[in-house]
Amino acid sequence: MASMASIHRIGFKLLQLPQTGLLVPGLQNMLALQQQQVRHRRTKHWDPKWKRLRKAKYVKVDIPNLNERAEDLSNEQMKTRMKERGLLPPRPWLERPFHISCTGGVFEPYVPPEGDGKISAISKEGAKQKFELLEKKTKSMMAIRKIRNYDDDFETSEFAALAQDIYINAHNTLAEKNKYKLRELVTERAYPELMHNVADKTIHWKFLQSLEPPRVVHARVTDVISKENLFAQITVRFHTQQMLAIYDRFGRLMHGSEVLVKDCLEYVVFEKHLSNEYGVWRLHEKIVPDWMPPKSPAYITYRVDDAPPEPAKSEDSKEVTAAGAGDKIGATVTA
Numbered sequence: 001m002a003s004m005a006s007i008h009r010i011g012f013k014l015l016q017l018p019q020t021g022l023l024v025p026g027l028q029n030m031l032a033l034q035q036q037q038v039r040h041r042r043t044k045h046w047d048p049k050w051k052r053l054r055k056a057k058y059v060k061v062d063i064p065n066l067n068e069r070a071e072d073l074s075n076e077q078m079k080t081r082m083k084e085r086g087l088l089p090p091r092p093w094l095e096r097p098f099h100i101s102c103t104g105g106v107f108e109p110y111v112p113p114e115g116d117g118k119i120s121a122i123s124k125e126g127a128k129q130k131f132e133l134l135e136k137k138t139k140s141m142m143a144i145r146k147i148r149n150y151d152d153d154f155e156t157s158e159f160a161a162l163a164q165d166i167y168i169n170a171h172n173t174l175a176e177k178n179k180y181k182l183r184e185l186v187t188e189r190a191y192p193e194l195m196h197n198v199a200d201k202t203i204h205w206k207f208l209q210s211l212e213p214p215r216v217v218h219a220r221v222t223d224v225i226s227k228e229n230l231f232a233q234i235t236v237r238f239h240t241q242q243m244l245a246i247y248d249r250f251g252r253l254m255h256g257s258e259v260l261v262k263d264c265l266e267y268v269v270f271e272k273h274l275s276n277e278y279g280v281w282r283l284h285e286k287i288v289p290d291w292m293p294p295k296s297p298a299y300i301t302y303r304v305d306d307a308p309p310e311p312a313k314s315e316d317s318k319e320v321t322a323a324g325a326g327d328k329i330g331a332t333v334t335a
Contacts, residue, residue: 011154100224101276102187102284103231106269108139109236110218111291116265122267136218143219147232150274160214162281163236163270168207175203186283187271202247202259213261221274230274233284238266 062084070078082089148154170185174194183191218235242264244256256262267287273279 010097026183054321058323061239081272093273100229101273102189102282103222103224103233104189105283106233107222107270108220109287112267112287114289114291117291122306134334135209139214143232144223146230147274148220155285157217159234159281160236161233162218163268164210164214164238166270166283167236167238167268171207174198175205184282190282199248201254204243204245204247205294206243208241208243208261210238212237214238217267228275232274233269234272234281235267235269235287238264240264240266247252263332 042203073081078091144154146157166185170182173182173185177198179195182194186194214236216234217237219232221230221232223230242261243258243261243262245253246255248254267289269284269287270281271284272281
């Protein structure tokens with residue numbers, strides 16, 4: 001063994017370059033190749049946990065048979081396939097989820113007394129109206145009590161001020177035609193009506209002052225579909241001074257004036273989804289009493305053609321023309 005080791009040492013020295021101590025390039029590459037790791041079965045890691053981790057890297061996927069048709073399968077085979085894929089059997093009817101965020105109208109609408117805002121409370125008619133309002137307050141008080149079950153801090157005086165802010169913001173947003181912000185201030189029932197009325201129009205609206213403080217005159221609570229799904233509606237009376245001017249698409253004044261100030265008496269209904277934890281009060285509708293006179297219709301603009309209309313001909317001129325045409329025809333036939 002000693003002689004063999006000495007022979008290897010002598011051969012190793014002979015393969016070194018003289019005066020450098022370096023190996024011959026060919027032998028250097030051969031040794032580098034022998035030093036590289038070669039993977040065999042005996043070179044796997046001794047710890048068996050790596051085998052489980054290597055197995056987890058691969059997932060077996062059942063590829064469905066695309067040539068298989070549902071018409072060719074029996075009911076039992078179809079049931080087995082759906083169980084394998086975790087599918088539920090189709091239903092013979094169609095169900096679609098829907099969310100009721102507001103009611104479709106005003107339930108038990110408030111009937112404003114005739115002459116409200118003009119008749120004095122000292123007069124006979126005004127005193128009679130005050131007495132009738134006291135009789136109708138029983139249902140409103142019961143509704144307000146039910147609203148307080150969901151909103152402990154609800155007060156009619158504070159709500160009247162909040163309703164006036166919602167009213168002003170909704171009209172300013174409508175004049176700006178900001179439809180995204182308007183959806184937060186009005187209900188889904190009032191939104192299409194408001195947007196339809198402002199189409200192709202320019203609105204200048206301004207709230208000036210309140211002639212009387214806003215007050216709650218009517219309150220109702222009702223359920224929709226189920227007893228737990230409650231909606232509340234409160235009618236607020238506004239007596240204010242406003243300025244309104246509406247221009248058509250050509251810039252012509254259709255209604256109102258930017259100089260003239262008018263007194264407005266309005267009964268506005270606000271609604272809230274009580275069962276919704278995040279429900280807010282929104283403008284729902286305006287009550288127009290029957291005794292209120294109808295508004296004057298707006299001026300409708302039409303397109304005017306550039307060509308002037310033909311002047312109307314009298315009967316004498318028609319007869320002359322007809323006679324002249326007959327002479328020409330007769331002359332043509334004779335020729």
